[in-house]
Each structure stands twice: as structure tokens, then as C-alpha cells.
Amino acid sequence: MSALDVARPAILVEGLCKRFGETQALDGLNLRAPAGTVLGLLGPNGAGKTTAVRILTTLLLPDKGRAQVAGLDVVRRAGRLRAQIGLTGQYAAVDEFLTGRENLEMFGRLYRLPRRRARARADELLGRFDLEGAATRVVKTYSGGMRRRLDLAASLIVSPPVLFLDEPTTGLDPRSRLGMWELIEELVAGGTTLLLTTQYLDEADRLADRIAVIDSGRVIAEGTSDELKRLVGGERIELTVTSHDSLDRAREVLGRHIPQGESVQVEEGARRVSAPVEGGAGRLVDVVRELDAAEVALDDLALRRPTLDDVFLSLTGHEAEVDAGEGKL
């Protein structure tokens, strides 16, 4: 973020504020995404992710602050900006009563493509998103994953340089989720700048170059996924022993597996021992063998990967508060 950074960012947000009645949805949000990169906006429901996306896609006016997308001010150059962006929101915004092809054709023509080109583009996208077989079916009959794919296709009709995906996989089954991830990765490989909001750390981890963690309308941490993980502490082994007598032996075993500079935590009352580890499942197997050899009986044993809650816990000291009432902000 030095002054020498000459590349104009595709997304630049400075001091953005937005209030809805009593709720301060955005409270001085700052973001920056260089062209061709993926910025992940990670946060719980009600953190202000969707509000930020809605302002950046000209759907909402900010109260204060400044935002530029593709070099265009989102308030003063809104009309021009709309030809440069694509948005796929939390719910699939396609017409249920039209077929997949009719939907894409309609959006293509609203992007002002001539009818013939809109049709050609629709067919191209249907093929690319694996929807050819369903092209002439009414969207009402589509599965959730198919709808999302169609929705994503609709925002790619004019290959916009900047794309916004607001929780693109929320509510999808694991297989469709993976499919979406692969599609998104292909897009990004083509040079599209992407702002992605998500509640899932693994999603941000996989797709984003940089991640901004937001809480109460403000960025509370920003960095690459590795940087954030270091902040949170990576994987941990957590175990609960059957009797207090074996606590010391469990501590000793875990002590042999922790990275340098780390320590084993013991909660006597809960008979719980935990420690940060590296090496994942393989390490877990080693630990189990050694505990067995040391005759430590276990009630519970788990390898925990950091979740959004962990990120929040370590960054804010409180867990991610899920406020259903603000879920749609």
C-alpha cells in the first residue's frame, strides 16, 4: 500500500459508511484489490459484507466515504460502471419461469447485445457451465447448484473486468460447491478481478489472494490466507482424557509434537489437553499411537482446523455473532 504502488486498483474503498436506522452496517470500511486479483471478504452474517457489495455494484448509496470500481466512482459514474461489472448475489436472481437459454438471452439483450449475438453468447455460456442439457427447461425445475451456475453465467455475459460474488456457495451441497469453486477458479485464471464474500474460511482460503476479515462494518484483519492462519494458529489437536491421573502423560505426549515456540494447554477441570500441531492427520495418528503406548485412556480426540469462529475469537475475543435479523443486509 505504499505511495509507489502505481498500478491502479480495480477496487478501491476508502472510509465507507452506511447506516440503516439503528444499525451501522458499514463503519469506515477500507478495501483495495489490484486488477486481476481475488479479494475475499470474510465475515459472519450482518458484518456488512452484502452492504459493501451493494454499494460497489451501484445498488445502494453510501452515507460517507468513497469507492471506485474499475477506476469509476460508484456514485458519480454509476451508469458507466454498470457496463463493467457483474454481480451474482446470495439468491439466484434469474427468472424462474423462463428457460435457462431465455434467461441468458434476455440479460444479454439488456446488456445491449444484438439479438443474434445474445443468443450465441447464451449458448456459449450454457456449454461452459454445463447447462446445455437443461437449456430449454424452465429454471423452476433446476437444482440449487444449476441455478447458481446460471446466475453466475448471467453475470458473465459481457465478460466484465470486475466481478462480485456475494456468498456464491451458501446453501449448496458439497458437490455443487466444489463445482462452483472450479468455475470461479477458471474465471480468475482469465484475468477477472473478483470480490468474493463468504462465511467460510476454507472458501476464502481456496479462492482468494488476499482476505479481509470484517466485523461490524469494518476490516479487523487483512492479509493472505497464510498470514491469517498464522494469526489464528493453524491446526490443533484437542483431546479429553478419561481420568485426571493421565493428564500429565497426555501433556508429555503432545509436547513432543508441537512446533517450536508453542506450548501445550491443559484445562484441568475439563480434563482437556490441546496443542497446535503441523502435519494434519498423519500427526494425529502418531499422537494416538504414543498415547496408547503411554496407556492414556481417551474420552474424545479431534484434529481441529481453524474456522471462522477461531479467526474471530483470536481477532476480536468474541465468537462470530450470527444475527439472523441482519442476514439480508
Add this chain to the structure above:
Amino acid sequence: MSTTRRRPEDQGREDQRPAELDRGEARRGRARPPGARRQRRSGERRLYWMWHDTMVIAERGLRQTTRIPELLVFATVQSAMFVFLFRYVFGGAIHVGKGVSYVNYLMAGIFVQTVAFGAVAGTGVGLAEDLQQGLVDRFRTLPMSRMAVLLGRTLADLARNGISVIVMLLVGIAVGFRPQGGHLGWLAAIGLLLMLSFSFSWVGAAIGLAVRNPEAVQSAGLIWLFPFTFASSAFVPIATMPGWLQAFAENQPITKLVDAVRAWALGQSAGSAGWVALAWCLGVLAVSMLLAVRFYRRAATLK
């Protein structure tokens, strides 16, 4: 070159063209950048695109109608039910004066009621659903005309309402409706009904965008229409109502509309009712358009 899409067989000839011809083409403005004309043309171009987008949205509306035929079917079945009830159940007890059969009296009321309810509910619920499904959001992020989202839908609904009027006419004829009006009279009656449809669609649009919940729009859109259609000359002569109600019934727009449509359909003189009805429609249209556009802007910014 200005012409980008040429068929291959034209290309050979094109290449042999003398250079002057190309310049001539340029002089006619085809190859020249708009330049000074841009200013004057930007208004025109905006109108052109608004119309283009409106037609795309209208086409979508008409497609929807063919995909959900239930909407049209239920709307017409409901109106047909009214025809049967009034023609055969209440009709015998209602006296509309000498020389006019009740079924001839009734049908103008049915037309107006069908169109008014169909327009308000159809457009209102449709827009509320678009809002709920996030489609309005998508439209608003497109580089398209904002007015087109509303105009396209109201025009598609106009076509749908035109069909229900035709169906009602056939139902009426089946139960003995024998209008005596001439061509001009019918033309005026249909024109007024379409005007009613268009302006009440905008009322529906305003309600749909303000209320937003499709089920609530259904009731909010229709509840106020009942007193207007029933406390009017649609089904019974106003003279049979108590005095205080007559004052309302005689002067409210539905009565004027029904009176005009009835007179024209039956080949009578509509007197001032036609003009008054048209003025009402235009007034309602202007106010509800203003409101709908304002609510449309707010609808997406509020969330």
C-alpha cells in the same frame, strides 16, 4: 470501415468499388463519428434504448404468461363466475329500467372489474416477486434503462388484460349479451378499457414496490377495489343505494368508466362519462407512475 458485417459474396465487389464511393458513404454519415451530433442525438438514443429494453422486458412478461397459464385461467374463471352469479342468481332481482336486459347492463361492469383487478393484482404481485427473487437487483446492476423494468411489465400486462377482456366478451355472448353498439362505439370502449388496464397496472406497480411481499400485495392491491367496483354502477343502478352512498358512487371513477363502456357497447350516448373516465385514467396514471418510479428507486436502496 463502417460496415462490419458483410456477406462473403459481397466482399469481392466491395473491393472493386472506386474510392469515391467510400467517401460518399462517409459523407452520408455512416462512417463518421457522431461528433457534434452526439449532443442532439443523446436524447434520441436514450429513448431508443429505453424502448429497446422495454420490449425485452415486455417479451419476458408475455413469455411468463404462457408459462403460468394458471394466472390467466384463474383470473378469467373468477370473472366468469361473477358473470354467472350476477346473470343467473342476482340478476332476476335487479331491475335496471325498461328497454335494457340485465345481461346487457352487467357486462360493462364485468369488463371494468376484470381489467381493474387483473391489472392491479397482476402487475403488483409480479413486481413484488421480482423484488423478492433479487431480479430487480440484477436489473439495476445492468446498464439498462430503469424505466424499462416497469414499463415493460405494464405493457405485457396490458396485453394479458386484453386477452381476458376478449374471453369475457365470449362468455358474455354465451349467456345472452347482445351489444348494439357500432364499430366506433366498440373501438372507444376497448380503448378506454386498455387505458384503464395500463393506468391501474401502474397503481399495482406502486403497491407492489411499496408492500414488497407478494401475498400481502395480493390483498393490499384488491381490498380497496371492492368498494370501488361494488359501490358503483357496475352491477346495480346507483339509484337503489342510500343517499350518502349515491354521492360517492355517482362521482367515483369506476362508475364513470362503467357508464362510458356500457353506453358505447350498447350504442347509446355516453355523455360526459367518456371524457371524465379518460381524465380519471390519465390522472391515476400520472400519480401512480410518479409513485412507482419513486418506490422503485427506494425499493433497492432501502435493503
